[in-house]
Amino acid sequence: xxxxxxxxxxxxxxxxxxxxxxxxxxxxxxxxxxxxxxxxxxxxxxxxxxxxxxxxxxxxxxxxxxxxxxxxxxxxxxxxxxxxxxxxxxxxxxxxxxxxxxxxxxxxxxxxxxxxxxxxxxxxxxxxxxxxxxxxxxxxxxxxxxxxxxxxxxxxxxxxxxxxxxxxxxxxxxxxxxxxxxxxxxxxxxxxxxxxxxxxxxxxxxxxxxxxxxxxxxxxxxxxxxxxxxxxxxxxxxxxxxxxxxxxxxxxxxxxxxxxxxxxxxxxxxxxxxxxxxxxxxxxxxxxxxxxxxxxxxxxxxxxxxxxxxxxxxxxxxxxxxxxxxxxxxxxxxxxxxxxxxxxxxxxxxxxxxxxxxxxxxxxxxxxxxxxxxxxxxxxxxxxxxxxxxxxxxxxxxxxxxxxxxxxxxxxxxxxxxxxxxxxxxxxxxxxxxx
Numbered sequence: 001x002x003x004x005x006x007x008x009x010x011x012x013x014x015x016x017x018x019x020x021x022x023x024x025x026x027x028x029x030x031x032x033x034x035x036x037x038x039x040x041x042x043x044x045x046x047x048x049x050x051x052x053x054x055x056x057x058x059x060x061x062x063x064x065x066x067x068x069x070x071x072x073x074x075x076x077x078x079x080x081x082x083x084x085x086x087x088x089x090x091x092x093x094x095x096x097x098x099x100x101x102x103x104x105x106x107x108x109x110x111x112x113x114x115x116x117x118x119x120x121x122x123x124x125x126x127x128x129x130x131x132x133x134x135x136x137x138x139x140x141x142x143x144x145x146x147x148x149x150x151x152x153x154x155x156x157x158x159x160x161x162x163x164x165x166x167x168x169x170x171x172x173x174x175x176x177x178x179x180x181x182x183x184x185x186x187x188x189x190x191x192x193x194x195x196x197x198x199x200x201x202x203x204x205x206x207x208x209x210x211x212x213x214x215x216x217x218x219x220x221x222x223x224x225x226x227x228x229x230x231x232x233x234x235x236x237x238x239x240x241x242x243x244x245x246x247x248x249x250x251x252x253x254x255x256x257x258x259x260x261x262x263x264x265x266x267x268x269x270x271x272x273x274x275x276x277x278x279x280x281x282x283x284x285x286x287x288x289x290x291x292x293x294x295x296x297x298x299x300x301x302x303x304x305x306x307x308x309x310x311x312x313x314x315x316x317x318x319x320x321x322x323x324x325x326x327x328x329x330x331x332x333x334x335x336x337x338x339x340x341x342x343x344x345x346x347x348x349x350x351x352x353x354x355x356x357x358x359x360x361x362x363x364x365x366x367x368x369x370x371x372x373x374x375x376x377x378x379x380x381x382x383x384x385x386x387x388x389x390x391x392x393x394x395x396x397x398x399x400x401x402x403x404x405x406x407x408x409x410x411x412x413x414x415x416x417x418x419x420x421x422x423x424x425x426x427x428x429x430x431x432x433x434x435x
Contacts, residue, residue, distance in 0.1 A: 020316025021324025060290025107291030139358025146351030150176030228298025
């Protein structure tokens, strides 16, 4: 175990990795309920999708552990599942089998791009400043996710966005606020497993507030339903509609994954001597394999989860944490009611606090150089306000090329970055015309 995962080399221990893996799982376990809930809107059975979600997350995360040795967990992604249901099925009038086919082909394409190093070249072409900005932007992005999940941040306050009062009329927000306070105190006191302990304590605190709901005759055990298997529809695979859906899945998944990997690498310092992500080819292969497996089982695109940063913050630095997370997804198949007890108010403090930890990367960004600072600012700004990692990367790269060109430093822009900027620009034009 020591030799394979290189625990001493990365300055970690088995206990830290286990705690980190559990923390990551708890931070992203909501996907086990949310993903089936969204995909059921397309006509798919909730229980079948639940099984597919858990198994695909387990397999993809284990592949990440053994191919890349990174503390990154994967599962069917939010945003991608919404596009699957609300745009492709309900919006375009396609069947869910048609959408699953597009997801399957996307995964195959990504496997090929990963084998030939194309996705790796794209990631390595991102300028160093933007990589740091992506990490900070993701920190703010997951902070706002945590605030919204906790009911602290809402648009019901009379302004575009605002905070509710932390009182008994907003029990979920109050419990989350208490959980954040507890997490901060545990962190300052350097208590081992502080973030995970914060989640557990907050879950317990939520019981008398009615936020943590324990059903009558509670039993932690459940029997998993059979997933869909190979439910593909090839009849329209050569249509223009299929190509449009496929490209949308491709781009969104690619840059969500790219952003998450860069954020985790910056936070945990898992970079090589050139500043690139360690074992990135294996990480991208895990993402690709997960998507193919997920489609075969009956779920939308599997991607790297930004909540992995909570596990990194808890001490995870190797794939051993991913092994723990992956196995917990398998356990969740049979203990779904137990994991369902953990409310959003308990995982929200972990996400909010990780935002602070990722914000620290902002100090190494050269804001004094406007050709570096402005693109970094735009990247950081767009991610939380657009509620999208991929859009932050898109606008960051476009602004980087524009600023470098305006500053007469166009030679500092790598060729692949130029190509990405042109592709992004074409995509923006296409989306505007389509709208």
